[in-house]
Amino acid sequence: MPSPDLLGRRLLFFTGKGGVGKSTITAAMALLAAEHGKRVLVIEVDAKGNITDRFESRPVGFSPREVYPGVFALAMDTEASLREYLKLNLRVPIVGRLGPLARVLDFVATAAPGVKEVLTIGKVCWEVREALEGRADWDLVVVDAAATGHIISQLGAPEAIRELVAVGPVRSQTEWMTDILDDPALTALNVVATPEEMPVEETIDLVGRAREEIDVPLGAVIVNRVLPELFTHADEEAFDALCEPGPAEVLSGRAGSGVTAVIDGARLAVSLRRTRATHLSRLRNEVDLPMLYVPYLFSRTHGLRETRMVAEALSNELGL
Amino acid sequence: MTTSSLESLLAAKEIVVCCGSGGVGKTTIAAAAALGAASRLGGKVLVLTIDPAKRLADALGLEGIGNIEKKVPAEAFKAAGLEVRGELWAAMLDTKQSWDALVLRHAPDEETAYRILDNRMYENITARFVQSHDYIAMERLFEIHETGRFDLIVIDTPPTRNALDFLDAPKRMAEFFGGRLLRWLTMPYRVGGRRGARMINVASRPFYQMADRLLGSQFLQDISEFFLNFQSMYGGFVDRANAVERLLHDRRTTFAVVTTLESAPLHEAEFFCDQLMRRDYHLGALILNRTLPRYLLSSEGDRAAEILCGEAGPLGAQLAETGAEALADPARDARVLKTIGESFQNFAVVAKREAELRAELSRVPEVLADVPALDSDVGDITGLALIANSLFPSTSARRPG
Numbered sequence: 126m127p128s129p130d131l132l133g134r135r136l137l138f139f140t141g142k143g144g145v146g147k148s149t150i151t152a153a154m155a156l157l158a159a160e161h162g163k164r165v166l167v168i169e170v171d172a173k174g175n176i177t178d179r180f181e182s183r184p185v186g187f188s189p190r191e192v193y194p195g196v197f198a199l200a201m202d203t204e205a206s207l208r209e210y211l212k213l214n215l216r217v218p219i220v221g222r223l224g225p226l227a228r229v230l231d232f233v234a235t236a237a238p239g240v241k242e243v244l245t246i247g248k249v250c251w252e253v254r255e256a257l258e259g260r261a262d263w264d265l266v267v268v269d270a271a272a273t274g275h276i277i278s279q280l281g282a283p284e285a286i287r288e289l290v291a292v293g294p295v296r297s298q299t300e301w302m303t304d305i306l307d308d309p310a311l312t313a314l315n316v317v318a319t320p321e322e323m324p325v326e327e328t329i330d331l332v333g334r335a336r337e338e339i340d341v342p343l344g345a346v347i348v349n350r351v352l353p354e355l356f357t358h359a360d361e362e363a364f365d366a367l368c369e370p371g372p373a374e375v376l377s378g379r380a381g382s383g384v385t386a387v388i389d390g391a392r393l394a395v396s397l398r399r400t401r402a403t404h405l406s407r408l409r410n411e412v413d414l415p416m417l418y419v420p421y422l423f424s425r426t427h428g429l430r431e432t433r434m435v436a437e438a439l440s441n442e443l444g445l
Numbered sequence: 446m447t448t449s450s451l452e453s454l455l456a457a458k459e460i461v462v463c464c465g466s467g468g469v470g471k472t473t474i475a476a477a478a479a480l481g482a483a484s485r486l487g488g489k490v491l492v493l494t495i496d497p498a499k500r501l502a503d504a505l506g507l508e509g510i511g512n513i514e515k516k517v518p519a520e521a522f523k524a525a526g527l528e529v530r531g532e533l534w535a536a537m538l539d540t541k542q543s544w545d546a547l548v549l550r551h552a553p554d555e556e557t558a559y560r561i562l563d564n565r566m567y568e569n570i571t572a573r574f575v576q577s578h579d580y581i582a583m584e585r586l587f588e589i590h591e592t593g594r595f596d597l598i599v600i601d602t603p604p605t606r607n608a609l610d611f612l613d614a615p616k617r618m619a620e621f622f623g624g625r626l627l628r629w630l631t632m633p634y635r636v637g638g639r640r641g642a643r644m645i646n647v648a649s650r651p652f653y654q655m656a657d658r659l660l661g662s663q664f665l666q667d668i669s670e671f672f673l674n675f676q677s678m679y680g681g682f683v684d685r686a687n688a689v690e691r692l693l694h695d696r697r698t699t700f701a702v703v704t705t706l707e708s709a710p711l712h713e714a715e716f717f718c719d720q721l722m723r724r725d726y727h728l729g730a731l732i733l734n735r736t737l738p739r740y741l742l743s744s745e746g747d748r749a750a751e752i753l754c755g756e757a758g759p760l761g762a763q764l765a766e767t768g769a770e771a772l773a774d775p776a777r778d779a780r781v782l783k784t785i786g787e788s789f790q791n792f793a794v795v796a797k798r799e800a801e802l803r804a805e806l807s808r809v810p811e812v813l814a815d816v817p818a819l820d821s822d823v824g825d826i827t828g829l830a831l832i833a834n835s836l837f838p839s840t841s842a843r844r845p846g
Contacts, residue, residue, distance in 0.1 A: 143467020
């Protein structure tokens with residue numbers, strides 16, 4: 126399958142099961158785009174507020190701040206999003222008074238289905254629209270989106286609102302959102318997975334549900350933390366042979382008793398890789414999307430250096 | 446450092462809540478702990494899981510049974526060569542079914558119950574209202590515990606943004622039902638009719654104006670109707686949520702935080718531990734899952750890896766002379782030696798990082814358990830038994846009989 130032109134879009138969502146490295150991949154994609162001369166806005170939706178760690182920058186709030194040359198970040202805040210929405214769209218004259226507003230928010234957040242989601246997705250789409258219409262200069266908006274369990278209802282929120290709300294400004298406000306979300310030239314939903322059982326199952330499930338339930342175009346599956354293949358078939362035969370007592374003695378005669386640990390370590394590496402390979406092939410068989418592979422990083426690094434290494438891997442995979 | 450064992454902890458408790466961030470293996474640990482307790486301590490042990498991997502669900506016999514607790518058949522243990530003194534039961538959480546049951550229980554009469562169940566808002570709210578999963582999990586736990594059918598219940602917590610959200614869920618649910626908000630939402634109905642408009646509380650006017658502008662009045666009316674019905678369950682619901690809250694704080698309940706030795710999950714785990722203690726929950730255990738073997742830390746291993754890489758050529762030639770057919774090609778042998786040397790060095794880096802993180806652990810509860818990385822995924826009873834052995838090290842070392 127050809128590499129997908131992810132950097133040519135304007136809006137990229139990254140979802141995935143918790144713990145697979147969604148934020149790292151999102152940050153790396155932003156960094157990669159910035160290094161290709163784009164002005165990028167990163168939106169952290171599942172606001173733990175720490176995507177900026179990936180750029181070794183302090184946490185951000187609802188207003189974007191540059192965290193790396195060309196990369197701006199903001200953390201989603203549905204209350205702030207509502208305030209902005211009211212100010213911009215309805216000219217509701219109570220912006221300063223938080224009391225009633227907070228209660229409305231309480232209402233929308235806890236009770237009305239989909240409204241919290243639509244405030245989130247609305248802010249994302251709004252930034253893209255501002256850029257498309259020349260009022261903001263983002264070349265690309267990347268979203269560290271909700272996890273697999275929640276992303277469909279988030280992306281489907283504008284549609285769901287339309288089904289529930291017959292008239293009113295909220296209804297009409299959702300139409301331009303779906304125009305952006307459903308346009309394959311603009312938007313792609315990408316899934317991050319690791320070659321493990323649950324992340325693979327959730328990815329397969331999500332891709333199926335996305336096709337069935339929403340019209341947001343799918344981009345790529347990013348397979349993170351792929352362990353290297355140690356041996357070819359012939360090399361593995363040699364490895365098995367050198368584990369036998371005779372050859373192993375030759376090795377420990379020179380390299381000492383630690384040879385046992387090295388051999389055990391290699392066996393562990395081979396079996397870990399093998400288990401993951403079965404999950405990976407299941408993923409390949411079940412999902413017909415371009416796959417981008419990011420190797421497991423054995424390095425001790427975190428923060429920006431790790432983000433750079435992942436960006437480089439993505440760059441290779443995208444053929445850039 | 447820690448004196449107690451997981452075994453004595455489980456022997457003393459009736460409920461174990463497993464929590465931790467996504468992807469650390471909570472579900473598997475919960476199932477293994479339940480199996481370990483059933484086999485070593487005896488009695489009836491239930492594992493209540495939220496979203497098990499398919500193979501694990503199959504292994505526990507959970508396929509397609511939803512909310513009903515089911516006994517794992519003794520043959521499954523026999524096939525795995527296990528002797529289990531007690532009984533292991535398993536159940537999955539079906540959020541929708543649990544909500545329906547809750548409505549049927551708390552609604553004043555059947556007619557109201559079905560008016561709620563048939564309302565189109567209902568499904569939306571129970572399915573989309575993310576926090577409802579948290580609440581329903583705790584509610585189910587309470588319900589099963591109340592029956593007194595099990596000696597021990599091990600529950601796996603739902604994946605949430607903040608893995609501790611479920612702790613607040615009962616309180617939030619009670620607040621929601623007791624709050625002014627719900628009264629406002631149901632206002633147009635309660636004061637409906639001729640005198641309606643004038644009776645609307647002054648305080649609610651800005652709220653309605655705004656909600657009306659945002660959502661349109663039809664939507665508002667739909668939702669009001671729904672909440673009006675829903676509110677009829679108020680008393681039962683609030684009592685129940687408070688009881689759930691009390692149960693989580695009860696002496697019979699303990700929490701086990703599960704994590705891997707990676708920095709992000711571990712930091713989150715430490716945060717959970719801290720929060721649990723601060724809120725007076727009983728933090729019983731910290732379980733380190735999928736840790737790498739200690740031999741990766743040995744300095745002999747380091748040295749050997751360095752020599753195998755550095756002297757791969759001459760060593761390869763020596764191996765070729767041993768006469769083993771598969772080692773006849775010295776260039777291949779050298780390549781293999783270099784590969785395994787480098788692979789050791791790679792994994793040693795990760796193992797050292799784990800060791801550092803372990804040393805940095807600041808708050809350690811009574812029990813600290815270590816579960817080594819297994820070669821393959823856990824998808825059957827045998828795999829669970831292997832993990833149970835790591836969780837209960839003292840007894841696994843004890844000779845049978």
